[in-house]
Amino acid sequence: MQNKHCAVEFHDSWVEAIDRTDEAVVLRLEVYLHVxxxxxxQDPGTGWMQQATLTIGSGSIASAPLAANMRISDGSIQVGEEYFGNLAPVPFKHSGAVTLRFxxxxxxxxxxxxxxxxxxxxxxxxVEETHWH
Known part of the structure; x- marks a missing residue:
């Protein structure tokens, strides 16, 4: 996947576990990647599944699902003034206030x-060839 553009699509990704530490909330995910x-x-490419962790510093859980293992049907993350609705670029490392919603x-x-x-x-x-226009 070198020299390609890559993004995580929250829809079709999975939360496998939610871990809390003193410093962060760490989500263990299986993510759907568009390459x-x-x-x-938006443009044709390929779809892949890959293990990932999403770490939110100084994190607190304002609302938790009934089960830690959940398929994400809709998701977004806002970091500072930047809003990523359902699609987040990889690599993804941002500072600033964070609100994650799955x-x-x-x-x-x-x-x-x-x-x-x-x-x-x-x-x-x-997973598949993707054919967006």
Whole structure:
């Protein structure tokens, strides 16, 4: 995926676990990645699944879903003045006030904090060719 543009689509991604530490809220995710020579999620490319962690510094959980394992049907993250609705670029590392909102059948996950970093782990698994226009 070198020299390609990449973005996480929250819809079709999964929250696998929610961990709290003294310094952060850490979400263990399986994310759906759009990879493209152009604009991920808009131009043709490929779709992949990959393990990831999303760390929100000084995080607090304002609303928790009924189960920590949830499929995300809709999601967004706002960091400072930047709003990412359902699609976040990779790499993703931002400072500033954070509001993360993931919705799924299991309920709402709402996390607030300071700064957010998405880290990909392991090898991505190919899912499909994507054909947006």
């Amino acid at each position: 493209s020579d152009g604009r991920p999620g 919705e799924g059948a299991e309920g709402l996950l709402l996390v607030k904090g300071q700064g957010a970093t998405l880290t990909l782990h392991g090898e991505p698994r190919f």
